[in-house]
Amino acid sequence: MTKKERILSVALYRFAHEGYNAVSTASIAKEAEVSEGLIFKHFKSKQGLLDTLREELESKMAAKVQPVMEAATAAEALHLVFDLLLNVDPVDFNYWRLQYQLKLNEAYEGHRSAQLYLDRLSWALQESGFPEPEMEAQLLFEIVDSALKRIVFEELPEKEKYIEFLRKKYAP
Amino acid sequence: MTKKERILSVALYRFAHEGYNAVSTASIAKEAEVSEGLIFKHFKSKQGLLDTLREELESKMAAKVQPVMEAATAAEALHLVFDLLLNVDPVDFNYWRLQYQLKLNEAYEGHRSAQLYLDRLSWALQESGFPEPEMEAQLLFEIVDSALKRIVFEELPEKEKYIEFLRKKYAP
DNA sequence: GTCTATACCCCGATAGAC
DNA sequence: GTCTATCGGGGTATAGAC
Secondary structure, three states: OOOOHHHHHHHHHHHHHHHHHHOOOOHHHHOOOOHHHHHHHHHHOHHHHHHHHHHHHHHHHHHHHHHHOOOOOOHHHHHHHHHHHHHOOHHHHHHHHHHHHHHHHOOOOOHHHHHHHHHHHHEEEEHHOOOOOOHHHHHHHHHHHHHHHHHOOOOOOOOHHHHHHHHHHHHH | OOOHHHHHHHHHHHHHHOOHHHHHHHHHHHHHOOOHHHHHHOOOHHHHHHHHHHHHHHHHHHHHHHHHHOOHHHHHHHHHHHHHHHOOOOHHHHHHHHHHHHHHHHOOHHHHHHHHHHHHHHOOOOOOOOHHHHHHHHHHHHHHHHHHHHHHHOOOOHHHHHHHHHHHHOOO
């Protein structure tokens, strides 16, 4: 693990747990066992460090959603939505936590790709015979999002049971 | 409006929109058109200012939930859950936004009262014939919470339509 | 790439006058 | 209750040596 990677790793953990503004570059440097100056050589600014993490986050997000977008049938797409929840890698928890931190404070542009995902859900639900697919897609999106949030914040002890309970409602 | 109230009002807005750590006492004082020292005379510290807002938030929350807790029948309780969403006062939006800011960063004790609310939902859903009332209560809680979030962050344009869509599922 | 030293500003908080 | 003045510390960022 290079020093650059150590910085990113510590910053990800701290930003995800405490929030961007609550974490100083000095404390990141100390925990990563590098000099504070090195952070600025590599990332220009504290914001630049966050931007790098955000890019990593976005590519991870795209990869995560891809199976649902490419499923052959509506039933398969709906099934994969819940697999996505079952298969969240604990190694990535901090990326999703960071996402929830960023989403809160305005001007976060997850909207573009979210719309494509919503459209996909809407299509799958319509194919599956739901009478109000757009409304239902919004709801499903919120349900899955809140479940992911509870998983990565370790607030969902009966994860498997809860996910299967959800799956029964949409992909029986 | 007293100066003390002006400070609280500005602090609420800024904390709710930008997050506690991103807002300085100097900028609050400037916007409220008071001296910075006055903030510390009234609230001891920046944290004390937040604590005052948190107390106001908690009493508002208790008042909001009360009708559901005191409903005579299960059907009425479920019906009131959605009324709660329909009747959110725009004047209070910033209090709920603040709540979502606070919930994110660790050690937030909304858990005690949340459990009573969850138990109440669970009871109402069991009475209404849902086969897995505990799971269903968790889900309903998340659905209502995410809808409230979208409302106060002004991300739910078709509010009434969405709420009635939800209501049909639980209190037909 | 990496460290040390340092600039410089802004932050939270206090003291004291009115 | 309210303001002005001020402090000490910690924040981001840069310069320059190695």
